[in-house]
Each structure stands twice: as C-alpha cells, then as structure tokens.
Amino acid sequence: MGPMKNDYFDKILWLLLGSVLAALAFLLWQGQHREGALAKGGSRAMERELTNQARLMLLQKLYGPVEELRRKGELQSALLKLDELSSQYPGEAHGYILQGEILQQMGVFDAALASYVAGIRLNGAYVDRRSTLSQREALDRLVAEGERSIVPQAKANPDNRTLAKALANLNYLKSRLAGGCE
Amino acid sequence: MDWRDRHFWVVVLAGLALGTLGVLLSVWGNPANSGICVSCFIENSAGALGLHNNTRMQYLRPELIGFLLGALASAVIGREFRARGGSAPLLRLVAGIFLIVGCSVFIGCPIKLLLRLSAGDLTAVAGVAGLVCGVWLGVKGAVKGVELGPQQVERTGNGLVMPFLFLLLLAFLIIRPDFINFSTNGGGTEAAPWLWALASGLLLGALAQRSQFCITGSIRDIFLVGRRSYLHWGLGTFVLSALALNIATGRMHLGMYGQPGAHLEHLWSFLGMALVGWISVLIGGCPFRQVVKAGEGNTDAGLVVVGMFIGGAVTQSWGIAATAAGVSLYGKVAVLAGLAFVLGVSLLFRQREE
Numbered sequence: 001m002g003p004m005k006n007d008y009f010d011k012i013l014w015l016l017l018g019s020v021l022a023a024l025a026f027l028l029w030q031g032q033h034r035e036g037a038l039a040k041g042g043s044r045a046m047e048r049e050l051t052n053q054a055r056l057m058l059l060q061k062l063y064g065p066v067e068e069l070r071r072k073g074e075l076q077s078a079l080l081k082l083d084e085l086s087s088q089y090p091g092e093a094h095g096y097i098l099q100g101e102i103l104q105q106m107g108v109f110d111a112a113l114a115s116y117v118a119g120i121r122l123n124g125a126y127v128d129r130r131s132t133l134s135q136r137e138a139l140d141r142l143v144a145e146g147e148r149s150i151v152p153q154a155k156a157n158p159d160n161r162t163l164a165k166a167l168a169n170l171n172y173l174k175s176r177l178a179g180g181c182e
Numbered sequence: 183m184d185w186r187d188r189h190f191w192v193v194v195l196a197g198l199a200l201g202t203l204g205v206l207l208s209v210w211g212n213p214a215n216s217g218i219c220v221s222c223f224i225e226n227s228a229g230a231l232g233l234h235n236n237t238r239m240q241y242l243r244p245e246l247i248g249f250l251l252g253a254l255a256s257a258v259i260g261r262e263f264r265a266r267g268g269s270a271p272l273l274r275l276v277a278g279i280f281l282i283v284g285c286s287v288f289i290g291c292p293i294k295l296l297l298r299l300s301a302g303d304l305t306a307v308a309g310v311a312g313l314v315c316g317v318w319l320g321v322k323g324a325v326k327g328v329e330l331g332p333q334q335v336e337r338t339g340n341g342l343v344m345p346f347l348f349l350l351l352l353a354f355l356i357i358r359p360d361f362i363n364f365s366t367n368g369g370g371t372e373a374a375p376w377l378w379a380l381a382s383g384l385l386l387g388a389l390a391q392r393s394q395f396c397i398t399g400s401i402r403d404i405f406l407v408g409r410r411s412y413l414h415w416g417l418g419t420f421v422l423s424a425l426a427l428n429i430a431t432g433r434m435h436l437g438m439y440g441q442p443g444a445h446l447e448h449l450w451s452f453l454g455m456a457l458v459g460w461i462s463v464l465i466g467g468c469p470f471r472q473v474v475k476a477g478e479g480n481t482d483a484g485l486v487v488v489g490m491f492i493g494g495a496v497t498q499s500w501g502i503a504a505t506a507a508g509v510s511l512y513g514k515v516a517v518l519a520g521l522a523f524v525l526g527v528s529l530l531f532r533q534r535e536e
Binding site: 124 | 213214215216219222225238289290294360363364366367368369371372435439440441442443444445446505506507
C-alpha cells in the first residue's frame with residue numbers, strides 16, 4: 001500500500017488538532033499571566049521555605065531549655081530534659097543531635113556517635129551543606145576524632161562488640177559526609 | 183578485531199564519553215560517584231513527578247531526558263528509527279520495576295557500579311561479581327531456550343509515544359510548573375548545571391544509539407562471542423577513562439569504609455546486581471540501554487522505562503532502597519521477590535525441545 005494522500009477527514013483532523021493546540025497555548029499563556037508565580041512553582045517553594053522556617057522556630061522553642069542548661073554546664077539536667085522531650089516527641093531527629101553534642105561534651109564518645117547516627121538516619125538535613133540545620137563541621141570533627149580513637153582500638157580488639165558498633169556508626173557518618181545518592 | 187571498522191571506534195568513543203562525563207558530571211555538581219546513574223536519575227525524576235514522597239530525591243534529571251532524546255535524534259538521522267514491540271509487554275513493565283529494585287538495593291545502576299569502583303569504592307566489588315553472575319545466568323538461560331518472544335513492526339506513532347513524554351518532561355524541567363517537585367535539600371539538590379547535564383545526556387544518548395553500547399551487553403557478549411564483539415573495548419575504555427579522571431580530579435579514595443552512597447551488606451549488593459544482570463539479559467539491555475532503545479522507537483523498552491519509573495516510586499515509598507546504614511528488610515524481600523520473578527519467567531518462557 002503506497003502513501004495515502006490527505007483526504008477530507010485528514011484535513012478536518014489537522015484543523016481540529018491545530019485548534020486544540022492553539023487553545024492550549026492560549027490557556028497556558030493566560031494562566032501564566034494570571035497566576036504568574038504559581039505557574040513557575042513559586043508557591044511550592046515559598047510553602048517549603050515557610051515550613052522550614054516554622055520548623056526551625058519550633059525546634060528552637062522546644063529545645064531552648066535544653067540549650068540553656070547546656071550553656072550553664074548542667075549537662076546531666078540537659079540530658080534529663082531531652083529524655084522528657086523525646087517521650088513527648090518520639091522520632092524527632094533534633095533531640096538525638098543535641099544528645100550527641102552533649103554526650104560528646106561529656107566525653108562519652110561511642111554513645112555520642114550512636115546519638116548522631118540515630119538523628120541523621122531520621123533527618124539527613126543535618127549532613128547537608130546548604131541546610132539551616134547543618135552540623136557538618138561538628139560531624140567532621142567527630143569523625144576525625146573517631147579515626148584517631150575508635151579505629152585503632154577496634155583493630156586491637158576485634159571481638160569487642162561495643163567498639164565494633166562504634167566503628168560501624170563511624171563508618172556510617174563517614175559515608176554520609178562523603179555524599180553520594182541516598 | 184578490525185581497526186579500520188568505523189563501528190569499533192564508535193564503541194570506543196561511547197565508552198570514553200561515558201567514563202569522562204560520568205566523572206565530570208559529579209565534578210560539575212551531581213552527587214559523588216553518581217555523575218551518571220540511570221536508576222538514581224529515575225528515582226529523582228519519579229519524585230519530581232510526585233510519584234514518591236522522599237522530598238530529598240526530587241529532581242527531573244536532564245541527563246535522563248537527554249539520553250532518550252539524543253538516541254531519538256541519532257536514530258532519526260541514521261534512519262534507524264523503527265517502531266516495534268509486542269514481545270511480552272506487561273512482563274517487561276514488571277521487569278522494569280525489579281530492575282530498579284536491584285539497583286536501589288545495591289545503590290546504583292551498572293554504570294554507577296563501575297563509576298563507584300573506578301573511584302576506589304571497594305564495596306562495589308560484590309556488585310561487579312553479582313552483575314557478572316547475573317549476566318552469566320541470563321546467558322545460560324538464553325542458550326537453553328529462555329526468550330520472551332519475537333517483536334513485531336508497529337505503526338510509527340507507537341514508537342513516538344516515549345519521545346513525546348520525554349519532551350513533555352523537558353518542558354516541565356524548563357517551565358517548572360507548580361505540580362513538579364524540586365528538592366530543597368538532600369541529593370536532589372546536588373546537580374550539574376541543567377544545560378550542561380542535558381547536553382551531556384544528548385551526546386551520550388546519541389553515541390549509545392550508534393554504538394549499541396551497554397554494560398550488561400558487553401559482559402553478555404564476552405560470554406557469548408568472546409573477543410569477536412567490540413563492546414568489551416567500550417567497557418574497558420569506560421573504566422580506564424573514569425579511573426584516570428577520578429585520579430586527576432582527586433576523587434579516588436581507595437577503601438571499603440566511608441564511601442559515598444554505599445553500604446557494607448555485600449551479600450545484598452551481590453544479589454541486587456545479580457538480579458539486574460539477569461533481568462538485563464532477559465529483556466535485552468541494562469537500564470541505560472532500555473532508555474536508549476525507547477528513543478529508537480522500541481515500545482517494549484518504553485514499557486520497561488515506565489516500569490522503572492514505577493520501580494523508582496515504590497523503592498522510595500516502601501523503604502526498599504538501601505542507604506549507607508544498609509539494606510532494609512523490605513529491600514531484602516524485594517530482591518528475593520525479583521529473583522523469584524526472573525526464575526518464574528525463565529521457567530514459563532522456555533522453548534523446550536520436543
């Protein structure tokens with residue numbers, strides 16, 4: 001069968017297709033002008049920014065008392081306060097990150113690592129460079145300290161389960177800091 | 183090997199471009215060791231379309247769009263665009279889902295597997311072993327009569343559906359309508375400038391179409407025809423160029439621990455990539471090759487691509503995808519379900535001698 005010529009029916013189809021495409025273009029052009037930012041995804045970005053800001057303010061309000069106790073050097077009281085908050089807000093990553101910071105300050109290194117890991121597994125924003133919650137610098141220091149203290153100990157005591165767990169946590173943090181797809 | 187054969191040089195060029203751009207796209211902004219990763223790109227794009235709720239993995243990756251449109255342009259120019267399909271289409275769609283399951287449990291497609299290895303990530307060795315083993319099993323199956331059936335020539339319009347959908351994705355990427363999601367933090371924000379990424383994708387898509395280069399295809403050909411195929415030259419060039427560039431740009435970190443986007447559950451890395459290798463032989467190409475074939479008018483490959491998008495959505499939504507912390511129970515179950523699927527297909531689609 002050779003190529004067919006455009007008959008009447010084809011011409012009507014072409015005409016209708018042209019009309020529909022013109023209507024579509026008009027509708028998009030009108031929508032762009034009427035809704036402007038909406039069509040460019042501005043509202044979604046604004047919504048996310050507002051959520052982030054609101055979340056940050058809520059975290060500051062909730063964990064403010066813990067930070068205050070920490071500043072005063074009352075680390076045990078700060079940990080107790082965190083325990084209280086974690087029962088009210090289970091699964092909130094920020095509590096684990098603060099706990100990690102306090103435990104690190106107290107010199108309980110392996111427990112600090114475990115807290116940081118728990119927090120980051122719940123919310124990866126703490127390792128993001130651009131996030132307002134970013135803790136990258138503190139985590140870099142923590143990993144460097146871990147390389148000095150945990151790695152040689154774990155190598156010397158391969159059967160020690162606590163050290164093995166701490167090493168696994170350290171490797172997890174290293175991997176997250178190294179980036180890559182999630 | 184015939185040095186004067188033009189096809190040989192096209193294959194080598196495709197491997198060189200894949201290795202070079204695979205590293206450069208990371209240098210330009212893509213996540214570490216993920217300059218090119220078809221499964222990651224699909225997971226990101228599925229998120230951008232609102233198919234999953236991981237807000238850290240939402241971006242319409244221009245490279246992915248470029249692969250398909252580049253292949254389309256090359257096929258049209260080379261007069262190789264042919265609409266064809268109809269070989270177990272629904273099964274291929276499910277196979278596409280399991281391709282992404284295997285990739286997400288390993289964390290990466292076969293291209294990323296080699297990019298990870300060439301950046302010194304020794305955890306990828308288990309994945310390489312798994313991929314080779316999976317391809318070998320697929321080849322054994324093919325030799326014993328496992329095949330999904332012949333394709334038929336279809337009307338041209340059928341072959342244009344996937345290119346049209348990807349053109350629509352390109353329009354979404356440029357216009358950024360409100361219903362498309364773009365991550366504001368996490369891996370989805372790590373991206374090379376979109377025009378560079380798109381140009382790289384177009385070039386790689388065109389070269390892959392001309393050369394028919396594919397990672398699993400190269401391994402398959404080594405098993406099937408030894409050195410007579412050119413594809414292993416492309417594979418070698420890819421790995422060597424990526425290795426050289428990783429060393430030159432200071433991205434080579436040899437070791438097992440603390441690697442970006444990697445975990446230490448080697449058995450599951452092995453099984454995940456074995457699943458990918460086996461399925462790839464069964465359906466005629468790795469995830470990258472499926473995208474390229476969809477651009478050539480192959481509607482069966484188009485359905486695999488649709489399946490991969492569904493796979494990208496479910497692996498993220500159902501917690502199947504592995505993380506640096508390891509592989510979840512759901513991930514392990516999904517890989518075993520995938521292996522059960524491919525074994526079942528091998529049993530049901532085997533042409534036995536009378």
